Amino acid sequence: MKQVLQVEDMSVTFELHQSEVHAVREMNFSLAQGETLAVVGESGSGKSQAFLAIMGLLAKNGRAEGRAMMGDINLIGMEPKQLDKHRGKDIAMIFQDPMTSLNPTLKIKTQLSEVLVKHRGFEQSQAVKSATEMLERVGIPEPAKRANAYPHELSGGMRQRVMIAMALLCQPKILIADEPTTALDVTVQAQMLDLFKTLTEDFGTALVLITHDLGVVAGVADRMMVMYGGRAVEKGTTDDLFYDPRHPYTLGLLHSTPHIAKRAERLDPIQGLPPSLEHLPKGCSFNPRCAFAFDRCLVERPPLAPTGNGREKACHYEGPMAYGKVA
Amino acid sequence: MAGITGKDALLTEYANRLETLDAPKGRSLTQDAVRRLVRNKAAVLSVFVVSFIILFAFIGPYLLPWTYDKIDWSNIRKGPDFDAGHFVGTDQNGRDMLARIMQGTQMSLIVAGVATLVSVIIGVIYGAVAGYFGGKVDAVMMRFVDIMYALPYILFVIILVVIFGRNPVLLFVGIGCLEWLTMARIVRGQTLSIKEREFVEAAKAGGAKPWTIIIRHIVPNLTGPVVIYATLTVPEIILTESFLSYLGLGVQEPQTSLGTLISFGSPVAETLPWMLIGPAVVLVSLLLCLTYIGDGLRDALDPKDR
Amino acid sequence: MDQTPINLLEIRDLKKTFSVSSGLFSRPLTLTALENINFSIRKGETLGIVGESGCGKSTLGRCILQLLAPDEGQVLWLGQDLTKLPAEEMRQRRADLQIIFQDPLASLNPRMTVGEIIADPLRTLRPELNKQERRARVLKIMEAVGLLPEMINRYPHEFSGGQAQRIGIARALITEPKLIVCDEPVSALDVSIQAQILNLLSELKDEFGLTLIFISHNLSVVRHVSDRILVLYLGRIVELATGDEIYEKPRHPYTRALLTAVPIPDPRLARQRNIDALKGEIPSPINPPSGCTFRTRCRFAKPYCAEHRPPLETIEDNRLVACHRWREIEVPEEAVLGA
Structure with a gap:
């Protein structure tokens, strides 16, 4: 498969009045032609900012570093004029609210x-x-x-x-869709998802689908990247992550999503609130909400490391994660 | 699932403790706005200058050897003379200019304050009521405003002068009664959008009466536009006052105002420049500073605007 | 119609129209938001109301609470018609009927502290309480919804969406209501928070003996919380049945189409599923199709569907459906969900 986008070591930082906020850190991924990559996370996970950075659309106080290689062109840090030649032509983005x-x-x-x-x-x-x-x-x-x-x-x-x-x-090679169906009704959403499938199959467009809805992901995505607190915490194929999640956050998200065909008495949500990027916890940023956290998680941030089969995760915990334990 | 309903004994104990103890105060929107305003250097400087002018106008007269209406027969049409105590000179009648500037500034500030206050009170209530009730009430109330707009206000002022005589305070209450029109329109527009917000619906669902909703939920949320518009109304009224005084409809001799002083000073600017420079400096700095404060407040209260 | 006291609320022949101005000199158009609405709610149950945007589900919630005055019909609260109630009595009655909104931050007055917001209904509905008594109640309810007591003097903008929604829930609970209309209470929240709020609602329901009307466009969420589900299309009821019946054996073609469009968080099922996507979009309620309003998007429509409006029929035990052809349309063995 031909790689159309290769993101290496990208980070996004925002200058605030007195401090800096790291919205995205150490992001690495690649995107192949005709492939659909779902980027999943909650608000404040940095999922939108990462792709706005690639498009050169960050707010004025934002700054991106690293590389986002489209062929041999690096999109990060490119002059706006230069970028305009590619934006819309090779890489395009659509947003949640089309009216804006x-x-x-x-x-x-x-x-x-x-x-x-x-x-x-x-x-x-x-x-x-x-x-x-x-x-x-x-x-x-x-x-x-x-x-x-x-x-x-x-x-x-x-x-x-x-x-x-x-x-x-302009038949772009890459289409980035930021929550494209969130504002739509289910029936229209189904039509749109269908359209996305046709797109990737007929046009060979590589699609990045930024969403928080795992139902949408299951229907269209080939691979997934789960983000938390500005970093990717788990990557792999959609099937692997849905049926065998290895990161407690991925598991928690799955148990938080109501399933129409299975009526459980109660959902098994992740406790607590998503962290603010300004005050990320020490160690693993998920540790205050994690049911499997142990002493090491409080001091040492787990790196995103391969676990075989092309999967990657950022978690110290290696044991089994039983259903219901997330509570 | 203890975390969710928080049934923990710990939490209950904590709640009991807090019943006697005061919970930490939150940051209100006003406090946030003040913090943002303090970061705006031009606005902070302007606040200092305006405060200085206010002190100058109200405390100053007590520190001077001359009063604004006392004639110094030995010093008529004289430039600044420190020995005689005329720090910025005297006018054609031998009255001390500094004392007159102080009294004039005082007068201008009082009329601006009174008229703005009147226009804010009438405008906010009128606009909020029209916007909140909507429909026919709104249509009738706003048509009335349109008609008032269409009438020439100089005519009004002349009628007011005829009715009230030339009493400056009453006259400027009258001007305030005309200035409220724009305020009412602004407030009505804001009310229309605020009343669609869900917290107003929540208040209705909570059994609140219309009047309670207007006072508790709508008016406090109008603070931003009202404060901004009011700070911009103050200089406008000072200018109106200058204009009316120039026409001879404003304050009466021997009292004076900044506008009157300038209108007397301008014909003799070449021979007696101190008669123009003093009041002009005060008026210009007052207007500039109020505009900066207005801008600063707009940025502080509505940070999305930037 | 027999009036069993067990029915907390009964809606009869409700109709609501809005007039829409179309231009300066043309006559205003009439938009029929709700028509022919008949249903009842038993004490302690959760009724889900689903439909696409513009189907009138929020309008229905507001008509029940008398936040909007219906044009015709009755809203019977324990046998008493709320639409005929004098304003002052209705205000007192509001202690029994409360609402939770979709946008948690927009539903909180930004100029008031959390304590003031939650206590606000008490000030009007329970004026006999003094400041200390109000504060004690506020703290008690804050604890029940999972807010820390130290948050009482903070302002709404200092909270995240999930916590703000807890404040909204606390405000609805403070008057000890019997019925709460939840208007899309979780659709503005993050997934993990969504689940927390749903669990909280079901806990509170048991704890306070509440009856809930749960309005949502998300069928998975509605399925999760509801005992019975009412499906609306263009302001009319098309189907009403228990959750299991609706999801296992939908009778109305619209319900089926809605169900098949719901994304399933299960990649294998999602691939197997044969999505029978509904064509087109909901028609304008200003000018609805003749006869059965759904016929323009229905793949089972026959010419006579355009001529006659299907009545809301009672089928099986207490299920309601409004379709001419429900008998003929086969429900596939393997239910629409593919589960």
Whole structure:
């Protein structure tokens, strides 16, 4: 498989008034063509910031270090002008709220064709035609009519499709989707997930799906990366992580997710609250909420280390993790 | 699952202890805003300058040998003279300029304060009531505001002068009664968005009466825009007062105000410059500082705006 | 209709419309948010209300609490019609009916401390209590929802979403209500916190003998907490049955489609599952389809579905379904969930 993105030792830091906050630390992963990688974590785990950094979209007080190699180009620390040549063309991102990413005063077709004119040098009329075709491919009924609409005239699901169409116009190698279905109804969500599958299969796009919903992950992702407190704590294939989680946090997330087909009397959630990145606990940052933590976890941070079969985890605990023990 | 309902004996004991002891205070939004304001150097400097001007205007007169209406027959139209105690000179009538500037500043500050207070009180209540009840109440109340807007206010002021005579305080209560229009509009707009917030619905579900909701839940959340707008109203009223005094509708001799002083000083600026420079410096620094404080407050109360 | 005292709440023929202005000079349009709503809630049960956004589920919750006045119909609380109650009596009655909101931070007044927020309903509904008595009650309820007593003087913005939701729950509990409407109480929360709040709600339900109306778009969550489930589509009830019946044997095609769309946190099942994704999106409630409102998205629709509105029929024991063809539509042996 051809690797389209190789992230090495990336970190993201935010300057605050008196302090610095490390939103992401020591991030390493690679993404192959046509593959779907799910990045799972709760708010404040750094999952969104990591990919905003790759896209060069960090807030002003944010700073990224390390390498994010797309072929032989390093996206981190690239001049904005240089980055603009790749953004939208080779790597695209869609967000939870499509309304914030669409210009409310321009028609859909104007916004879509602009991308083609800018990145691929299309003639205006040709660009509008391709844009309309793309709308049809992402499953928008009556694409010619919708192309003439303004964003507010479309429903949430429709807008998200327009965003995807826009992201795909230049056939990027990588599509980053940040909570793309969180604001949508289940029925529309199912349609979108279906669309993502078609995308990776037909276009060969590599998809990064940033989400907190394990149900969504199970349906579409090939591999998973679980993040906690700004670091990856477990990586592996989706099946491995769902059926044989090795990190207590992954296990806890699984037990916190209600399963429609199994009605348990009560869920078995992780205790406590996600930590604030400003005050991460000493040692393993999960230790205050971990049912398996022992003295070593309080002082020494476990490194992310391979455990065979291409899996990696960052945990000192090696024993069995019985169901219900997470409580 | 002890952690969730917290049935631990430890916790209960802790609760009992806290019943007698006071729990730590949280940081309120106002405290947060003050902290942000303190970091804004221009605003802090402005606060000091304004406080100095206030002290200057209210305490200053007691420290001077001359009062604002006392005529020094031996020193008419004289420049600064330290021996005679006229630190910034005298006017055409031989009255001490420094004393007059102090009295003028005092007058300007009082009218600005009174008029702003009146406009805040009327504007907040009117706007909050219109916004909260909405519908027909809102339509009628806001049409009234529109009509008031359409009337020329100079005409109003002339009518007020005719009714109240030239009593400065009453006159500026009158100006405050006109200034509230913009405040009412701002407050109504904010109320419309605040009343859709869930905590207002929660208060309704908790059985609160409309009046309680307005006072306890809506008005406190208007602090930001109201404080910002009020700090910007103060200089506006000082300017209005200057303008009215210039037209001869403002304060009456021998009392004076910054606007009156400037209007007397400007025709003789070439021959008696001290008559213009003094009041102008005070007015300009007051206006600049109030604007900086207004800006600082806006940034402090609404940090998302930056 | 017999009126068994066991029914805490009974909704009869509820209808709610909103007028939507379409422009300066055109006549306002009427949006029918709820129509023909009939159901009852027994003491101590949890009724889940599910549906897509815009189906009227939140409006229904607010009509029950009289935060919105219904256009027609009755809301019978222990046999007494709340819609006809004078304002002052209704305010007193609010001690019995409370609500928990979706956005925990937005539902807390940012200018008040936690203690003031929780005590707020007491000030109006129990004016006879003095400051110390109020404070004692606040501390007791804070403990019950898992808040530390030392948090009493803090402000909402100092809390995370999960803790803020606990404050909202405490405020709802302080008046010792009998019924609480939970409007999407966990959908704004992180997964691990979501589970904590769900467990907390079910514990409190047992401890305080509450009856819950649980409104959510997340079917997995609703399934987890509810005894019976009511499915709404475009402001009408399409199906009402116990949780197990709904999930094992959905009768209405819409319920089935909703169920198959729910993501399952199980990769193998998810791959096996044949998602019969519902086409299109919910039609506009301003101009709903004729006859059965679901027919435009239903794969079992026949021409007569466009002509007649299906009545809400009672089938089997106390199940309700509104579909012309429920008898003919086969429920596959292997239930829709593939479990």
